[in-house]
Amino acid sequence: AQTVTQSQPEMSVQEAETVTLSCTYDTSESDYYLFWYKQPPSRQMILVIRQEAYKQQNATENRFSVNFQKAAKSFSLKISDSQLGDAAMYFCAYRSRYNTQGGSEKLVFGKGTKLTVNP
Amino acid sequence: ETGVTQTPRHLVMGMTNKKSLKCEQHLGHNAMYWYKQSAKKPLELMFVYNFKEQTENNSVPSRFSPECPNSSHLFLHLHTLQPEDSALYLCASSQVPVVGTEAFFGQGTRLTVV
Numbered sequence: 001a002q003t004v005t006q007s008q009p010e011m012s013v014q015e016a017e018t019v020t021l022s023c024t025y026d027t028s029e030s031d032y033y034l035f036w037y038k039q040p041p042s043r044q045m046i047l048v049i050r051q052e053a054y055k056q057q058n059a060t061e062n063r064f065s066v067n068f069q070k071a072a073k074s075f076s077l078k079i080s081d082s083q084l085g086d087a088a089m090y091f092c093a094y095r096s097r098y099n100t101q102g103g104s105e106k107l108v109f110g111k112g113t114k115l116t117v118n119p
Numbered sequence: 120e121t122g123v124t125q126t127p128r129h130l131v132m133g134m135t136n137k138k139s140l141k142c143e144q145h146l147g148h149n150a151m152y153w154y155k156q157s158a159k160k161p162l163e164l165m166f167v168y169n170f171k172e173q174t175e176n177n178s179v180p181s182r183f184s185p186e187c188p189n190s191s192h193l194f195l196h197l198h199t200l201q202p203e204d205s206a207l208y209l210c211a212s213s214q215v216p217v218v219g220t221e222a223f224f225g226q227g228t229r230l231t232v233v
Contacts, residue, residue, distance in 0.1 A: 004161070035221060043207060045224035091162070106175065107222060109162040 002027045002094050006110035013082045014118050020067075021077045021113050023092030031097040034068070034075045035107070040088040048090070051075065053097070079115075087117045122146045125210050125225035132200065133233055140195040140228045142210030150215045151193040152222065153185060156207040168193060169215060200232045 003026045013019035025034070036048040051059045051068050058066050063083075067076045079086055092110040123144045132138050144151065153165040167175035168187040182204075184196040193210055207229050211222040 037224075042226060043209075043229075044226040045209065045211075047221045047223075050221060106164055106167065107162070111159065111161050 002029070002032075002096070002108045004092050004094050004108050004110040006090075006092055006113050008113045009111070010114045010116070012116040012118060013079070015082055015084060017082055018078060018080045019082055019115065021079075021090050021092075021115065023075045023077070023110060025073050025075065025092070025094050027073070027094065029096055033095045033097060034066075035093040035095070036064070036066070036075075036077045037091045037093060037109075038086075038088045039091065039112070040085075045091070049077065082117050084117050084119060087115055089114050122223045123210055123212055123225035125208075125228050127228060128226065129229045129231075131231045131233060132197065134200060134202075136200075137196070137198040139197065140208055140210075140230075142193040142195075142225055144191055144193075144210075144212040144223070146212055146214075146223060148212035148214045148223070149190050150213050151187060151190070152211040152213075153193065153195055154209040154211060154224075156209055156227070158206075162209065166195075197230075200230075202232050205230055205232045 005024045007022055032053045034051045037045045038048050039045050049059050049061045049064050051066050058068050063080045065078045089112045091112045093107045095107050126141045150169045152167050155163045155165055164177050165179045166185045171187050182199050186194040207227045209227045210225040213222040
């Protein structure tokens, strides 16, 4: 079974600075997807960024980028120019590319990192 | 209308009560999910419905009973719950078997069992 580990329960960053959130995972599969989700106080989980394991290029979405190290099974999220609205819980998640349950999407989540942005 | 809507947002129930959580998605997706989010623990997948058929029951106690009458609606019927069932219950939907699409989540129902 796959596992996802986020070793930083809490992180803080000054507004406009850069912060990196860590995520490691364990899998025997070679093809999969990795995600970062954001959960603000409104509680709705929002997709921040997606990485496909077969792509070597790191994904980027505006101020958000990842450092995907497949051999090390590491998937960190970098937030540049942090804004007050970035304050939230951030969850790293794993999904197999090929699922056994008729193609349904099962996400395996880490415990999350609470990010505080200081003005 | 937001993509995935959950009602109620908050629910307090006694251990002998029967209540239901509702989820509705307006995204045209064909798969729906229930997740449980407890403090200090990762999100736990509870149930998966694919084309209205239950394809996953992740060893969930029978006091939780899902129902999926159509691909847009998902219910979680609750009865004789325990205090340790207090948690945030999240509903999600996605389009399968298109590979690579993310799951869209609702805002959750905060359940407190007293």
